[in-house]
Amino acid sequence: MGDSQAGREVQISALPRGRLTVDQFALVTGARRALRPGEVLCRTILISLDPVNRGLMRGGSDYRGGLRAGDVMPGFAIAEVVDGGETALEPGTLVFGELGWREFAAVRADDLLPIAPRGPLSHQMSVLGLTGLTAYFGLLEVGRPEAGDTVLVSAAAGATGNVVGQLAQRHGCRVVGVTGSDAKAEVLRRTGFDAVINRRREDLRSELRRHCPDGIDVYFDSVGGKLLDACLARMAVGGRVVCCGALSEYDTDEAAVGARGVPGLVVSKRLRLEGFVVLDYRDHWPEAREQIASWIEAGELTVLEEIIDGLEQAPAAYVDLLAGGNLGKRMIRVAPDP
């Protein structure tokens, strides 16, 4: 408590119109304040950059409120407790929580999840964190693939997509990814994708026909928009669409266009489209983490991460992430691992 609570933070200086730019952020030094009962003081180590937070700049969603100018940019982080206040959390405890883009944060202990690292701490933010768990539960519980199925993965080089593809491959599926560059496509092929489509260079519909000749059994959709339309037209009878996100709708003010195949193709092909939120599976996170960790330790899962140093880099790294610049899970290092 005290001096250490003051620290740098990234605020949203203005809500964006159209695409987000770095001009909508401001790096400022936060005000000090005393810990309230139940709160602890945390020192941020790693911040997670998540495209979905962009949506909060347009009015929020059903599961959290919208953002306003002057707010600290929200984001999950891994941190170390530096002052446990009157709570049971000891200084030095590593925790995960929604701390925002700041060096220090006073947070209710109840809102923090203590973590026990297994391997590099950063894995807690990628394959063993929310994006890895999203891939795990979305693919296995919502998509329910069977061996031999063709699984199509959108944003395949993204934090979630690359794990979905690797898990599907482990599961005995044929895996086709969609990504935005040849370099990423090459990396994905090396992690086990059977085919990768570069959506910026290739004609989506003809490539989907070529790589999914018997249709798509499971489409893991983090994107929505035109790719969803193209996939709906290519789904196999009885196919499942795992609705994980709507990347194509986040970084814009424009209203969503709407999925053309709904409900027409959904009926004729007996499709199931199902949305999910990984927080709903909280009770099953431990066993999923155990599974994923064991695959990593056996060398059966490649971990793709980008760790960018410095809180001041967060705005540019985030704007680039929204444009699809990342390969794997992108995070910001604010302090070294303890």
Add this chain to the structure above:
Amino acid sequence: MGDSQAGREVQISALPRGRLTVDQFALVTGARRALRPGEVLCRTILISLDPVNRGLMRGGSDYRGGLRAGDVMPGFAIAEVVDGGETALEPGTLVFGELGWREFAAVRADDLLPIAPRGPLSHQMSVLGLTGLTAYFGLLEVGRPEAGDTVLVSAAAGATGNVVGQLAQRHGCRVVGVTGSDAKAEVLRRTGFDAVINRRREDLRSELRRHCPDGIDVYFDSVGGKLLDACLARMAVGGRVVCCGALSEYDTDEAAVGARGVPGLVVSKRLRLEGFVVLDYRDHWPEAREQIASWIEAGELTVLEEIIDGLEQAPAAYVDLLAGGNLGKRMIRVAPDP
């Protein structure tokens, strides 16, 4: 065989542009032809009018081919075998099959389903036929309502919708219907709907808010389009959309607009949208029919039917059906019950 095989039939004289009109049909006398091996000659009694067939005039679907000018208008029918040919079907057997809009049809015996009437023969075409079974499997197997759920039914006065509403009510749900006239709304209220919205007179979104204050748990969608958009915005977290049809898209040449809430709201509200085709449940039809029949006999299910006399009336009755003119299952009587 022989003379009796010639009879009147309704052909599609031209594929429609825009809305279907009676001018696109022609009543002609069909050509005679001898029965082929495996075929029987049927005399049509009742023809089912189904909006979904309109879609076949624009190129077909995944589960059947498109129509061309000169084709007999397709349609399911109940008929009596008048010549069993060399098959095991005895003359006098009542059968159900896709005979088309004609008085006599030579059909493969394998494509016919012998029926054992229970109550009026017309029930085999309505509550005990495909529309009743569609309501049964769509609501119970796809929508999986729980007692206390709010169930919203589109095209609630339609052949399927009115049964969905009554079954949901039996199931302990609060049932809200959407229909196109005050007269229909009144009939639906009398069959047990808790509330009915007249979509032509009332503001959909505000009425949905009023009648579904805690959101929609199950939306039985036979319509798509704007009603689907409005319902997606009003779904409860974890809600299910039973994708049964796309009435709003059948009687037009225009491309579907697309469902705006897909995938955005599907993710944030963890919705499930699932399409189905009643033919896939064929193995379970007998027990469903038994259930429905027992409810009718106990006076717990109101049967809504419109039986219009004369094959020559079929085109006008069908055009009006597409405009939402029917109350319950509409069919054409071609011959008296045997």
